[in-house]
Amino acid sequence: MAVDGVHLLEHIQTPAIVVARGQVVFANAAAKTLLGAHILGQDVRIAIRDPRAVAVILGEGGGNAKVSGLSVGSSVWEVDCKVLGVGERLVTLYDLSVQVSTARAHADFVANASHELRTPLATVLGYVETLMNPKAGGDETTRERFLNTIRHEALRMQSLISDLMSLSRIEAVKHEVPSEKIEMVALAREVAGEFRSENSVAVSANCDVAVVLGDRGQLAQVMRNLMDNALKYGRKEAPVQVALEATPTGWLLVTVHDDGDGIAPEHLPRLTERFYRADTSRSRAAGGTGLGLSIVKHIVERHRGRFDIASRQGAGTTASMMLPLRKD
Structure with missing residues (x-):
């Protein structure tokens, strides 16, 4: 790789390494911080201990792979490999942890909100169906008890929807x-x-x-x-x-x-x-x-x-x- 290119890589914040004949011959400051300064001169299979990443780096045409745990156990990284020449590769590492965490939190939030709404809704529907039965609906004591339960569950759903809207409004102006x-x-x-x-x-x-x-x-x-x-x-x-x-x-x-x-x-x-x-x-x-x-x-x-x-x-x-x- 040309000297100017190496100089440029040294000043970017994205971790980048150059691999030649299976060994790490260059690592910028960000890569040394992530993987350790000892990776220089090391076999790339030891520097990055992930079979999917190594397969992409040592393969014929380059490519990318998503790997876990490069920095901490829960981290997610994309390893992008570009072919520079015969046996020479430029490898850049992109931290996807925030995006993955946000997507997971969004999915969990939707699942939890759906569950919280589904429970009182099922209760309301069950009691309404019972009240529609002439035998149960005709009994004043039973009807009053069931209607009180329906009201309680409806108010619970109303409170939940109100809080969900509050969260949405707060997040819209949080910055x-x-x-x-x-x-x-x-x-x-x-x-x-x-x-x-x-x-x-x-x-x-x-x-x-x-x-x-x-x-x-x-x-x-x-x-x-x-x-x-x-x-x-x-x-x-x-x-x-x-x-x-x-x-x-x-x-x-x-x-x-x-x-x-x-x-x-x-x-x-x-x-x-x-x-x-x-x-x-x-x-x-x-x-x-x-x-x-x-x-x-x-x-x-x-x-x-x-x-x-x-x-x-x-x-x-x-x-x-x-x-x-x-x-x-």
Whole structure:
């Protein structure tokens, strides 16, 4: 390969190697970072330990192959081989991990959403068919019980569709930094007032005013979701504690604490995954869609903040978010 070509390859970010007579004779910085500096002078079958990739590289006409695990176990790479001359090959490596992960997440999301909708829909259809039977439909007690179940399942589907639409709207604007001035102490107290008919929600703050740049509707949704969760899973006689703390470092810490049973440690890393539930039966009975914390995480990330959940079994759960305070 010409010297100018080698010089050019050295400065591209895509991993590239040149193979001559089965040995690696050149590797740019990106390739050395990926495969290790020791690959220079090494047999390509040892440098890239994948039979499909090796078959393409050592074959007659070049080509490409998709391989797994070149960087980490879950990574996916495309190996592209071009024939430069007799026994000489240019091999470039393209990381497909993000695309593959996104496609897998999309497929999982569609499958989960379909399952979540199919279950209540099947219940509704089953009860409707029963009510259409004159014997069952003519009994007032049975009819009322079945209609209450149908209403519950219909409301559950309505909530799920509403949350799915919320996620879609949030993802559509996730790269747009919100710029409206939002006073969070007043917002927290306003949202807490929506739950007066249920267990009380106590709001405290170390400041009178805490202004962030944000989307008021989305931040209200975050507060609403976190308070609603705390009320569902906390002890009935214990109020939910909401605290806002403006820190000297320019952040606003918002915590929502309940005195419920807590969450087992193995569930904590997955709580913000779509449709993940630590307690499936209890969540569905309480009307949960499995999307609330995923929505919270997406909104907080859009606001350039951080979200976390801490819990200890028997000692309750604390959801916390950090938002950057507006600089005057």
